[in-house]
Amino acid sequence: MSRPSRPLFALLLTAALAVPATVLPAGTASAAAASAGTASTGTARPATRPTAAVWPADRLPAPTTANLDPPLYARSTTLDVLAWYDGAWTTIGDRYTASALHAGGGGVVAEEPDTGNLYAWDATPDSWTRIGGPAAQVVVDDTGHVFALSPDRSAVLAWRGGRTWQKIAGPSQQIYAGGDRVVFRTDAAGDLYTNRDTPGAWRKISGPSTQFTASTQGYVSRRNAQGSAEVWDGTNWTQVDYYGGRMYGGDYYTGGMWVLQTGFNPRICPNFTLFKEVKAGGGRSTCGVGRTYSADSRRSIYAEDPTAGVLRWISGSGTWQRIGDPVGWIEAG
Template identity: 30%
Template sequence: MTTSDGSVLGSTQIHGTAPRNRAFTIVLLADGFTSTQQTDFDNACTDFVTALTTTAPYDTIGRPINIWRINVTSTDSGADDPASAGGTGATAATYFDSTFGGNGIRRLLLCNTTTVLQTAAVQVPEFTAAIVVVNSTIYGGGGGSVGAYSLAGGATEIALHELGHTAYKLADEYPCYACDGVETGHDVHPLGEPTEPNVTQNTARDTLKWGWAVAPTTDLPTTSNPNCPTVDPQSSPVPTGTVGCFEGAHYYHCDAFRPEYDCKMKSLSTPFCQVCRQVIRTKAKVTKNLCALTPSRDAVYLYDGSGDSWTRIGGPAGQLFTGAWGLVATNPDTGDLYRYLGSPDNWQYIGGPGASFAVSADTVYGLSPGSDAVYSYDGFDNSWTRIGGPASRIFAGVWGLVATNPDTGDLYRYLGSPDNWDYIGGPGAEFAVAPDTVYGLTPSSDAVYCYDGFGNSWTRVGGPAGHLFTGDWGRGLVATNPDNGDLYTYMGTPDSWRYTGGAGASFAVATDTVYGLSPGSDAVYSFDGFGSSWTRVGGPAYSIAAGNI
């Protein structure tokens, strides 16, 4: 029942390529696996990686995440299963002393958190979240400073749910505690706004903590429990994926609300809701989001993430280009391209001038000075590979790279190998690549379209727009009104947009929010996430750009 009941064998990185000091690092630790069962633990860790990387939003944010396993032997297989909580009464001598029956609930799986955290810190000092994999087929899991899950059926679903607690401080969204049908004391949530980002007692549209995700036409509250002594049995009155306020959450039948009718933080084998996905995207990114070029273009600054504090990271620049791969800037005198390496004044020359550049998830693309060829950076020195012929404009993002034909304006998608491009649509006034698709503005700017992902099929999602801006935040798209410059956020369904704020000289969509440069370029603002409230975070700038910096 102590560390004398086993030994730590060592650690192995099993996923991710991010620099160790710039990664969101998950460690998986074995408990209840004997020395002859370590392959079983290895396989369980492989299953976890597969589940994580194929579950939204991890399927589009995998680059900043590293995953390690820590192999630990135990004297016995399994975990304690106290009879007092409905278990078999079995005990097991394991390194982290895992036990079912926490708080008298058999499925609540706990372990010695101090030992887990100490072990993780020794083996992988930069770890972000520690999750214990318990070698038992009894259903159970737990989340807190340390997460734990058993190898019951649907084990990886339990793991992803518990990771939500441990890594992102997400609350349980289910409207009961033991959920055994006879519990008392959970009719009405006590007064006091929960600190977790995915539950609330506030249903006021203008101050709701996830107000950015609620469409103007969605009722608040969206559901109300008519009988607080019981869990609300009603089905959802709105389509799946609608964000609102659904009563019953945080272990209480009434006076606590969750963002969507269902979510992985409420029911396993269900996708994370939009709000939880946003929290995961924000917290999984440990690098900075926003940079700016001074009005005279004599220095590049990086926003520190709070207040109005910025750090100078470079000297003069012509233009800034950012994305999931990082930040690059052009030399204002020569046009040469430099990559920011993560510390002030630490930049690497990676190539000569170009007509334009665009940053994707895994590299930077460039259009030659004469616009007669598209190139991809090879990732080392100043080596580039020609991947396509003439283009008038290039656009890149997590979804990939697209370019316009200089003669027709038609849009082509790069398929990953030189001269391998696919026609996906006609010309447009503007295009913007989001995490999961590409958006286009018609040639006359009278409608916004979303690429359907196949052939040359597009769906109209909005009316006239001035400019499009895409990124990781929200549904991935914001656009300006062509008449007054006001900013609107796309809510995910055609013609569903939410007024977000007034006009600006430019906008940048980051992982955590959307940033704006005031109309006179005299201040940088950050959207607060509710209503149309913005906070000034910086002074004058020539331009702003958001990405993995």
């Protein structure tokens, strides 16, 4: 069957979102997922689904800590999906190439090339289940809940299991997630709102910022107008770093927030980048080492470099440790 064009997807999705997902019969795909076209068939994309005992209705299945430690995923140059599984890089998607990966502490979702369809990893190598169609943005929180922006950014959707999605907000520009179903979104003006996965119950907590990042505990950080980093503790914004730079993580209170400063003194850092850990009680600094970085839900950050390989910096250590060969692109959970 031929696939409709992307603009038609957006039109169908926008119209379908007027109907709450809760009125759909049990086991029926939501209007949001239905707009993505016909499900894949054949052996290339099996649609088997774990039982509810293994895979709760609205949550991704998570591998055991022993199997996936650290929680790190990668996309190779050939678009295969890899995981740091049992102490080595393991291909978990040689039949499931991905154009993008979206990971959180609770699991990982991959985008299928060409179609943009979303597949969730079943926590077993080479086993994936389709959960929906294309989206403008996808985020996974630290307990396996998935949130997405519709293709035309007209709605924020929460995944409810199977292929059922529920609208929880209207037009948005960006979304972020952390902790257990703590969601953040920005509107057209750039203002930041927070919600705990409840339709309509959004609260404005910030004006526009050059960057926001969510943490494992549901905290969020931002760059203020002067370029300093601030952390939201649920009530107030507190300045925690005075220099500009890209933020990773965001869990200032328990460790796990880093700032990458570019243009740094080359006599100290030859590649002109300084990585600084920012946390309550003080952190440490070291030079940057990679081309891509990603922070996980366990207070570690990772760097990938075509020469040095994949390196890990655990909060409080102040040093990079090599854990694997170069892979192309990394995403920590």
